[in-house]
């Protein structure tokens with residue numbers, strides 16, 4: 001079972017002719033409202049890949065809550081652990097340019113009311129995988145990590161958006177997943193070098209996603225790299241979330257980290273072929289069909 005403790009947003013997506021500079025107004029034809037939030041996206045990605053998933057989080061008592069939860073609900077994610085609070089549902093403005101690159105601003109709202117206590121009543125044990133990101137209060141992320149460690153659960157943290165957590169907290173993880181900007185919080189140099197240094201220092205597995213350059217993975221005694229599935233990029237929003245959710249789902253099924261890396265990389269790339277975070281997430285059959293088009297991860301140490 002996968003438990004995601006994290007954010008739930010409603011995304012307002014703009015297909016922009018270009019991303020605005022500071023002080024600039026840019027016109028586009030229309031905007032689309034769709035469910036999002038890194039936590040919810042990762043939960044749905046794991047569920048679409050066949051995992052049993054519980055989403056734990058918070059929404060407001062407002063009109064945004066139902067659409068924000070709509071895909072989780074129809075995607076078979078257990079949402080019974082999502083609470084309603086006296087803050088507005090998280091809202092994100094997502095601007096995407098013709099090359100698929102995005103700029104995102106999140107009004108956190110109800111996500112700031114999420115607490116680690118929400119997972120304390122769950123039957124977390126060694127057969128569970130806890131997945132976290134940094135769109136809920138960092139102190140609650142740290143508490144949830146400590147709690148899951150006492151239960152022997154596998155813990156996967158996506159350090160997105162970039163944030164700082166104490167090294168003794170990070171050392172309790174099984175897997176840390178970051179992009180190039182986020183991993184730079186933990187060291188200097190090439191992403192693989194930072195990943196390997198952190199993996200050795202903390203005794204964990206560290207993955208860095210590198211967009212069109214693929215991804216690298218470091219464990220204390222081994223390093224791996226993988227390329228990127230060639231796709232026509234429409235929107236990169238949610239690609240990192242697809243990667244995290246599918247990686248966690250694969251580990252949860254007993255896959256090796258390098259095989260999970262392969263599957264997650266394919267899922268991340270496929271997500272870029274459609275507009276929107278959750279509408280872009282692939283299902284297990286689509287990932288299966290595309291796996292042979294990306295060479296598996298290779299040792300890089």
Ligand code: RIB
Pocket residue numbers: 007009010011035036037038041092094104106135237238239240241277
């Ligand atoms: O990672 C993409 C997500 O970031 C969007 O869905 C948006 O809600 C923000 O949380």
